[in-house]
Amino acid sequence: MPARIVDASFLTSASKIDEAPAEGIGEVVFLGRSNVGKSSLLNSLTHRKSLAKSSSTPGKTRLINYFEVVYKDDEADEKYNLHFVDLPGFGYAKVSKSMKYEWQKSLNEFIKNRRTIRLFVHLRDARHPNEPIDDDVKRYIEEFIGPDQCYIEVFTKSDKLKQKDLSKILKEHPGALLVSNLKKRGIEKLEHLIFDIVIKGQPCP
Ligand SMILES: Nc1nc2c(ncn2[C@@H]2O[C@H](COP(=O)(O)OP(=O)(O)OP(=O)(O)O)[C@@H](O)[C@H]2O)c(=O)[nH]1
Numbered sequence: 001m002p003a004r005i006v007d008a009s010f011l012t013s014a015s016k017i018d019e020a021p022a023e024g025i026g027e028v029v030f031l032g033r034s035n036v037g038k039s040s041l042l043n044s045l046t047h048r049k050s051l052a053k054s055s056s057t058p059g060k061t062r063l064i065n066y067f068e069v070v071y072k073d074d075e076a077d078e079k080y081n082l083h084f085v086d087l088p089g090f091g092y093a094k095v096s097k098s099m100k101y102e103w104q105k106s107l108n109e110f111i112k113n114r115r116t117i118r119l120f121v122h123l124r125d126a127r128h129p130n131e132p133i134d135d136d137v138k139r140y141i142e143e144f145i146g147p148d149q150c151y152i153e154v155f156t157k158s159d160k161l162k163q164k165d166l167s168k169i170l171k172e173h174p175g176a177l178l179v180s181n182l183k184k185r186g187i188e189k190l191e192h193l194i195f196d197i198v199i200k201g202q203p204c205p
């Protein structure tokens with residue numbers, strides 16, 4: 001049996017980079033448009049109902065939320081800790097322009113300067129797989145990503161699509177994963193991939 005997540009707990013919230021925990025433990029950052037399912041995915045991965053607060057109202061997550069996650073590798077009988085980071089969604093319209101700008105600035109600063117980030121998980125809505133803002137984010141991350149960091153695309157809400165459309169997404173976005181938080185599809189695969197990259201140091205997919 002491959003490694004799996006056996007424990008998870010809320011660690012802390014930060015509104016800017018200097019409030020984040022000391023760098024040390026490997027970090028997995030979940031980012032994506034508001035309402036795409038970031039908090040829900042964190043809950044699916046950690047097998048918890050409401051560790052991260054999800055909501056049908058976009059803009060629910062407004063701080064950088066840190067979670068302590070424990071993987072257990074049964075073969076090696078070892079436990080490994082890492083951090084999952086739930087970021088506020090981008091593209092949330094219902095705040096003032098200046099506030100949006102402040103958020104964006106501190107988020108950009110955060111994702112660019114935290115060297116302990118091992119993996120960026122970019123969530124995209126399977127129903128809107130080619131949103132220009134997502135293409136921009138992808139390009140943006142690929143510009144500054146370091147040699148010890150990986151980037152993966154995860155398409156959420158796969159339960160809303162037919163097989164034919166899911167196949168099309170995989171063809172257009174090689175290496176992407178498809179998940180459904182509702183039906184718990186693709187979750188284990190992502191759980192293992194995170195372990196392989198962050199803990200085992202395997203090459204990026
Ligand atoms: N059908 C379906 N709905 C989902 C899925 N994942 C999340 N949702 C729903 O989408 C809505 C938003 O989910 P959240 O997890 O709060 O989204 P978020 O990306 O954290 O949103 P912000 O915190 O606003 O950035 C909720 O109503 C969820 O129930 C999924 O895989 N399938």
Ligand SMILES: [Mg+2]
Pocket residue numbers: 038039040053054060061086089
């Ligand atoms: Mg959220």
